[in-house]
Amino acid sequence: MSRLETRAIHAGASHSAVGDPVLNILSPATSFYSHPDAVGFSANDLGDQAPYFYTRWSNPTTDLLAERLAALEGGEAGLTFSSGMAAISSLFLNRLRCGDHVIVSNVCYAGVAELARDILPKYGIRSTAVDTSDLAAIEAALRPETRLIHIETPANPILKLSDIAAIAALAHANGVECSVDSTMATPVATTPLALGADFVVHSLTKYIGGHSDALGGAIIGRKADLDAIQKEGLIHFGATLNPFAAWLILRGMETLPLRMKAHEANAGAVAAFLAAHPRVEQTYWPGLASHPQHELARRQMRNFSGMVSFSAKNGAALARQLAERVEVFSYAVSLGKTRSLLCYVPSDDIIRSSFGLEGRDAENYRAWTGDGTFRLSVGLEAPEDLIADLERALD
Structure with missing residues (x-):
């Protein structure tokens, strides 16, 4: 399925057999599954082949949404969250440790700007806000302890752009990861992973859901990285997307x-x-x-x-x-x-x-x-x- 329009409807869903309902968006209406012995009491026992057990850990509807988002973005895997801010907070708190440094766009979603400036320092994580449309300004802000460059393009609210390919190349040349908030662009406009970014983040509440009826967020990237973020962001921080919201977002994503x-x-x-x-x-x-x-x-x-x-x-x-x-x-x-x-x-x-x-x-x-x-x-x-x-x- 090479075309975006087709992937938006079919990616991640099995083909319906004769007599099956044609609608392939799964029913979301459960918070737990019955399975007597396949999963231990602790989520630390989870493996890749673990069955569905508890929706905070995983759920078929949220998994379908994540897989379809990964297909649209050209990523190995996706992970969904209760909001865009939950996705970005989980990304930052997983990729950064005490003593690390992050560079963020100095014009971006207000919640992200406030998270970087006011909240991360409580955990010993320093941030520098720079005009990420200026590659030289980013380079000047790099430190030995910089671990992540996070950009938003187009930037909210003034629609200034950042050059994803150039910034990702600069980041990788310095051993730094690059994440892109692509909420305003959507994968219809831009696929940051193809331009070199390590992570792409979305507020699914906006264009991808599209109908003012559901909150959600997502990260798309390498599966190994997202597995680590899942354990922290979903299982331990509890930022799980409601499966019914995932169902609504899947419905909106088709168009x-x-x-x-x-x-x-x-x-x-x-x-x-x-x-x-x-x-x-x-x-x-x-x-x-x-x-x-x-x-x-x-x-x-x-x-x-x-x-x-x-x-x-x-x-x-x-x-x-x-x-x-x-x-x-x-x-x-x-x-x-x-x-x-x-x-x-x-x-x-x-x-x-x-x-x-x-x-x-x-x-x-x-x-x-x-x-x-x-x-x-x-x-x-x-x-x-x-x-x-x-x-x-x-x-």
Whole structure:
């Protein structure tokens, strides 16, 4: 099954025999299985061939989701979690030890930025946040104790890109692993493992699930690495994905390639409208020729995704106006849904709080986005209706 569209529906599932139901998404409705003697009382006794016993350890529905994600990403194995943050926390706490150092994107999902800056130091793990669109800045941040470079591309919320292949090569030349949060890109757009990354991370809550009805996260990578992460993250930290949520995400994943084509087309139309609007100062969408990293986007992304950001004068006042006037868009902070969402991220607030940027890094952030970023997650509505809604709200 070489085509992405086919793998999104069939990967990991056995072919139905005559008389079997055609739907091959497994029933999730159990937390334990009866097997008298195949598994010991401790999860430390688990082997590769252990039967299903307790859902916190493993479950056929979550396993099918993990296998299908690995097929889409081209990885040896996958592992699912209760949320994207659970996946990243489990990755960090498994790959890093007291005395280690991690480099993270200085613009990324706020929870990850806060985890690296505020939580990891409690365990003796130091972090450095750098502009990972600048390879020289990453190289300058490397230390003898650096063990991991974690990047997010496109970066939330300003859609700045990082060169995965170049960063993975730099990491490996220095004996360091590289992980990529590819939530905004999805495997439809980018397959980081093929570009040299060791791990790819997703919040399944967003595009992959796609329907605003389930929380989930995932890591895809080498099986030996994921086996170690499973024992810590799932069995001992308890970050297991609910099998019913896995069932919902599997259902959503079947239409992921088709949805991403529509998200991309709609986002392109909305981005072109915003780029020409007199109230808008800057518009960022990787598919726009005016995006500062458009050439990198063309090399690294097969789909430019449905995320658009823009800045405007008097952003805070405009945010209130948009929130009160939009009818097709919803003013909400999530992304990757069938319906279109928008929110405003004031620069001063996020620079001070989540990102903790100072000096040149703070200046560079403001140069990119001004006083604040309007982040749009463009959904699957008719693009004409989306544009008309924004036009009316911006007047």
